[in-house]
Amino acid sequence: MQHIIDRSTLLASHNVYEAQKDGDSKNFRLHIRNYNNALAMASMAAHVDIPQGFGPYCFRVHGQVYHTIGGLRPPTGQQAQCAQVLIMDTGAAAEELAGRTVNQSCQKNIFASLHNVLKESNPYVRALRLMSQVVEDEARNARSEGRDSRPVRMVFNQSSTDDQRRYNAASANEVAIVYVGDEDVIPGDRFLMIHENSGNLRLISYLDKLCDPLTYPLLFPTGEDGWHPEMQRRNSTSPRRNRITQKEYYSYLLFTRHQIFNPLHFAGKLLQQFMVDSWLKIEMNRLNFVRHNQHNLRLDTVRGLQDYMLGDNDCDGPPGRRVILSATFTG
Secondary structure, X not given: OOOOXXXXXXXXXXXXXXXXXXXXXXXXXXXXXXXXXXXXXXXXXXXXXXXXXXXXXXXXXXXXXXXXXXXXXXXXXXXXXXXXXXXXXXXXXXXXXXXXXXXXXXXXXXXXXXXXXXXXXXHHXXXXXXXXXXXXXXXXXXXXXXXXXXXXXXXXXXXXXXXXXXXXXXXXXXXXXXXXXXXXXXXXXXXXXXXXEOOOOEEOOOOOOOHHHHHOOOOOOOOOOOOOOOOEOOOOOOOOOOEOOHHHHHHHHHOOOOOOOOHHHHOOHHHHHHHHHXXXXXXXXXXXXXXXXXXXXXXHHHHHHHHHHHHXXXXXXXXXXXXXXXXXXXX
16 A cells, blocks of 8 residues: 555645744644635535534534535625635735634734745646636737637646647646637536636535545645546556555555655644545445445345335335445445
8 A cells, every 4th residue: 555646745735834933833733724724725515513512622514515616706796715815916815814704813924825835836726826817818818809808717637638739728737728718619528617707616526536635725735636436556466456445545645654744644623624524425435336336236135125115105205216225334
């Protein structure tokens, strides 16, 4: 397992966690969830129920977790959220974030420091700022040419099999391509698309490799991929099983290694959120497998019970498709 993933890039975030003044470092670690959520490009939505009392902090959620991302710019009259903050100037972004009620215990200079780090080291932040620059260039060109501005969209995870020379791709970096024009000029599969102005949130699949780096920029400061179904071992000894499971991946991230910095071990309350989120992704993936492989499961022992339930007129369960869980799923 030691060569599954190259995590040497985590050294780039070492200064964010340890190289600040004592007071700043303490404030950062104490309110790290606020700092991360304020600068995250995608938001985690869940019913959070933190236990009351004087015991240790415990991050607890009920129900399903969703990960969403919005447009490049907020609707008129609304505050900038998530990725929309990262295209602002550092000073203005730090002032905006530190002035919010939810961040009243956070410090403006730490927001500024984190904003600068992400601008310099995170390819997704650079992609968003690139898109913002393309939007400004298109607006300026439209005014000079006396025409309406064309829509600008950015696509992540562009398929490597698409011939980009056939299309007018305005600009690109290592993780995204920005297109100017109608949506039908965008080639291939559109895994995740960012619009210039959109009041709607787009769901990010828990199987998407963008889910973790966009939701936890302070844990993935250089934008390395999260888990995805096609992730494979680098040096596999088994020709039959080369892919990495979610459990193996997240277990690998949590390993302690001698003289190798790992921001997860310094993340405090944010680590709890990340671990709960990761566990829920694993559970959703397992349930998804059970739901789509009912015919492969050995259900003969429960067939009689299923027939009884179908014939029971007093069964007032919710409408929908019944899914039988395997005995190995403990919940």
